[in-house]
Amino acid sequence: MRQVRVARVYESLRTAHLERFAVMAPATVLYHGTRYDYDLSVLPDGVPVPRQVSRPAAVRELLTGGYDVVELNEPLMTRRWPDLLAQLVAARLAPRRRALAVAYCIGLTDPADELAARLPRPLARLATRVVLGVLVRGFDRLAFGTQGCYDLVAGYVPHRVLARRAAVFPALPTACDCPPGEREPGTVLFVGAFSERKGVRQLLAGWEALGAGAQGLRLHLIGKGPLLEHVQHWAAGRDEVRVDVDPPRSLVHEALRRAHVLVLLSQRVGAWREQVGLPLVEGLGHGCEVVTTSETGLAGWLQAHGHEVLAPTAPASQVAQALARAAGSPRDAGQVLADLPTTDSRIAADRWLLRPPTGRGQETAMTGTSDVRATVLFAPGKGPQAWARRHAQSPVPGRWPYGLDGLEQGGAQVSAVELRPPSAAARLARRASAGRVSALRPATRVAGDLLCWDEQTAAQIHGTVRGERLLSGVIWVTDRLDRPEAAADVARTRDLLRGLDGLWTLSRPQVDVLAQWLGPDAPPVSFLRFGVDPDFYGFAPYQQAEPMVVSIGGDRDRDPRTLFAALEIVRSERPDVRVVVQSSSKEPAPEGIEVLAHVPHAQVAELYARASVVAVATRPNQHVSGMTVALEAMSTGRPVVISDTPGMDDYVDETTGRVVPVADPAAMAAQILALLADRGTAGTLGAAGRAAVEDRFTSTAMCRDLLGILAR
Numbered sequence: 001m002r003q004v005r006v007a008r009v010y011e012s013l014r015t016a017h018l019e020r021f022a023v024m025a026p027a028t029v030l031y032h033g034t035r036y037d038y039d040l041s042v043l044p045d046g047v048p049v050p051r052q053v054s055r056p057a058a059v060r061e062l063l064t065g066g067y068d069v070v071e072l073n074e075p076l077m078t079r080r081w082p083d084l085l086a087q088l089v090a091a092r093l094a095p096r097r098r099a100l101a102v103a104y105c106i107g108l109t110d111p112a113d114e115l116a117a118r119l120p121r122p123l124a125r126l127a128t129r130v131v132l133g134v135l136v137r138g139f140d141r142l143a144f145g146t147q148g149c150y151d152l153v154a155g156y157v158p159h160r161v162l163a164r165r166a167a168v169f170p171a172l173p174t175a176c177d178c179p180p181g182e183r184e185p186g187t188v189l190f191v192g193a194f195s196e197r198k199g200v201r202q203l204l205a206g207w208e209a210l211g212a213g214a215q216g217l218r219l220h221l222i223g224k225g226p227l228l229e230h231v232q233h234w235a236a237g238r239d240e241v242r243v244d245v246d247p248p249r250s251l252v253h254e255a256l257r258r259a260h261v262l263v264l265l266s267q268r269v270g271a272w273r274e275q276v277g278l279p280l281v282e283g284l285g286h287g288c289e290v291v292t293t294s295e296t297g298l299a300g301w302l303q304a305h306g307h308e309v310l311a312p313t314a315p316a317s318q319v320a321q322a323l324a325r326a327a328g329s330p331r332d333a334g335q336v337l338a339d340l341p342t343t344d345s346r347i348a349a350d351r352w353l354l355r356p357p358t359g360r361g362q363e364t365a366m367t368g369t370s371d372v373r374a375t376v377l378f379a380p381g382k383g384p385q386a387w388a389r390r391h392a393q394s395p396v397p398g399r400w401p402y403g404l405d406g407l408e409q410g411g412a413q414v415s416a417v418e419l420r421p422p423s424a425a426a427r428l429a430r431r432a433s434a435g436r437v438s439a440l441r442p443a444t445r446v447a448g449d450l451l452c453w454d455e456q457t458a459a460q461i462h463g464t465v466r467g468e469r470l471l472s473g474v475i476w477v478t479d480r481l482d483r484p485e486a487a488a489d490v491a492r493t494r495d496l497l498r499g500l501d502g503l504w505t506l507s508r509p510q511v512d513v514l515a516q517w518l519g520p521d522a523p524p525v526s527f528l529r530f531g532v533d534p535d536f537y538g539f540a541p542y543q544q545a546e547p548m549v550v551s552i553g554g555d556r557d558r559d560p561r562t563l564f565a566a567l568e569i570v571r572s573e574r575p576d577v578r579v580v581v582q583s584s585s586k587e588p589a590p591e592g593i594e595v596l597a598h599v600p601h602a603q604v605a606e607l608y609a610r611a612s613v614v615a616v617a618t619r620p621n622q623h624v625s626g627m628t629v630a631l632e633a634m635s636t637g638r639p640v641v642i643s644d645t646p647g648m649d650d651y652v653d654e655t656t657g658r659v660v661p662v663a664d665p666a667a668m669a670a671q672i673l674a675l676l677a678d679r680g681t682a683g684t685l686g687a688a689g690r691a692a693v694e695d696r697f698t699s700t701a702m703c704r705d706l707l708g709i710l711a712r
Helices: 015-020 055-064 078-093 111-115 121-138 147-154 159-163 200-210 228-235 249-258 278-285 299-304 316-327 333-337 345-353 384-393 401-407 424-433 484-498 508-518 560-573 601-610 627-636 665-677 679-696 699-710
Strands: 006-013 028-034 069-072 100-105 141-144 166-168 187-193 218-224 241-245 261-264 289-293 308-310 373-378 413-418 449-452 470-473 502-505 525-527 548-552 578-582 593-596 613-616 640-643 657-660
Touching: 006 015, 006 055, 028 055, 055 078, 069 078, 078 100, 078 111, 078 121, 100 147, 100 345, 111 121, 121 159, 141 147, 141 345, 147 159, 147 166, 159 384, 166 384, 187 249, 187 278, 187 316, 200 228, 200 316, 218 228, 218 249, 228 241, 249 278, 261 278, 261 316, 278 289, 278 333, 289 299, 289 316, 299 308, 308 316, 373 401, 384 401, 384 413, 401 413, 401 699, 449 699, 484 508, 502 508, 502 699, 508 525, 548 560, 548 601, 548 627, 560 578, 560 593, 560 613, 560 665, 578 601, 601 627, 613 627, 613 665, 627 640, 627 679, 640 665, 657 665, 665 679
Parallel strands: 006 028, 006 069, 069 100, 100 141, 141 166, 187 218, 187 261, 218 241, 261 289, 289 308, 373 413, 373 449, 449 470, 470 502, 502 525, 548 578, 548 613, 578 593, 613 640, 640 657
Antiparallel strands: none
8 A cells, every 4th residue: 555645844844843753644844944943953763854945846846746645834824825825736736646735723813913014904804814715725624723723714714614624633732751850849941932922021020029039939041032131131140040042952851841830921022923832832741830821822721721821911910929829839740741632632633634535546445336326314413514513613533423434435426415404394294104215205316325324314304315225224213112102103213214225233133123123025234333433532552640430421321320320339449530421411420420411522532541441331222322432442542341232242342341231330330440450451451442443443444344235
């Protein structure tokens, strides 16, 4: 399989870029200039040396280099708009192949503010709207490092244009992998340019107001810049202050390891605004308390996680108080680091940006699927557009729900349609028809087959669309067969399913139950193994800062009573264990258990990565309730303790987790406690779970098998 060729074009490089290249996808790096802190000596071994080129040369390279993906500068840089437009055109017109154009965006400077220095304000805003509209449409994917940056672009670009190609990855690091150091309490560190916009004058004034020397605090200033002489003059004679001018990166890391507090009082200067502030990111990655201003794009996250965020105009007395509070914080570095994601957000964004495009004949060739033409029908409010809107708010796995965008592989021609909510007349007609096929095949027609994820979606297509064949998944109905109150609806569903052309279930035992219930002359029923996105739920080494049990999910067949009873036992035996449960159940939770009504997908992935064990309790059911959470946790490398329902053994076994009897809280608690006590076994199970997902439980594999069902 040919390796994907990637080019990254930078206006200017800095040392942090070089350090990150070691863990980013291999690429040809082209740059025009360097920043004040550029130090090529830190480039990791084996990473190609970046090439400094002129702007015309960069365009020529994109035209002739044969790249699959090109990462360009973000579209908010007004002074680079002509260059960016030329690069986008080059990526589109490259004779060998049309490259995927992507960018990572963190800018907070409004282009209209910059243009307003030369144009009337209304004209500046109009020009920004037009140019950003053109540039954004030229990109295939835009990853945003802050919500503020996304909102800024969204103010000029239509939502339908931006949301389908955008995702937000808050610019947070993981713990730095440099050698561990000993934090020195009371040490306050500034790293960066000695300039007005980095708040140097505000820091020095605040330090004077603090009377830091008398309080045993120390200030370490690292950097260079236009205010260097002022800083050196101010520091002269202050025994508690140390100034280092542009030291090597190894000494910067050493200072970060020792620091208790990282301070960066960013100021708005003219149209310029701080994007994120690399020193803030590096300080967090070393477990520092942070003192900053609301000008950084991370201000909201920092404030929500106990750091000090001031107004940029805060007087010296408030700066002094914030420094004192941060230096007096009882948190240790480990507690600060525990708030960070397990995957560096820039790396997560890079993986998303560089995911290979689907449907363009990539190398995952599949026998027998090149002639497949199908349309996936999604329930109202649950289609790709709604999914993209959710993605814009917080990242979600895949472009389509359930990873069904993976059907665009092996030459298959697949599209998606989100159904409109049925009218009252349509609902009455469906009930009157009892789900007969003739009623399901209206005049509106699309080429190829129609696919529905579940029987509830299939029931909604009455009066909307018609294809060559109609196939559907079946999830819920087999758990309602013995319920008298559901008899009428179950009968309608049976008539509906008998009139379809093919069915699948995600539970192997459900196949026989469904086939027997539907009777002779029913459509064929296949078992489809479910899968998840192994990149979104990336593997995280088993290195928890605190013992933690996580439980996610609240579908109709979850068993919160058994779950809470089991977790209460765990907490009584191990009060040091943190327990986090996402559930909308009204069942009262025992004391000490954190219950969250809703958690976005990205935060769920973070919870898995922090967990020691993931536990799921379900009632008896045929459709393997809980398997999605089990696979997501396994993909992250976490052991699973889950209820033993029909079909669960297709997903979880003794090599990847522990399966316990239904409605047995004592058994569930015993297995959770055993894994908490034996980190070695827990880590082994987690690693085996990840291997199982990569081998047979990915959404790509699921879509490949579904295409096989269609090709029969």
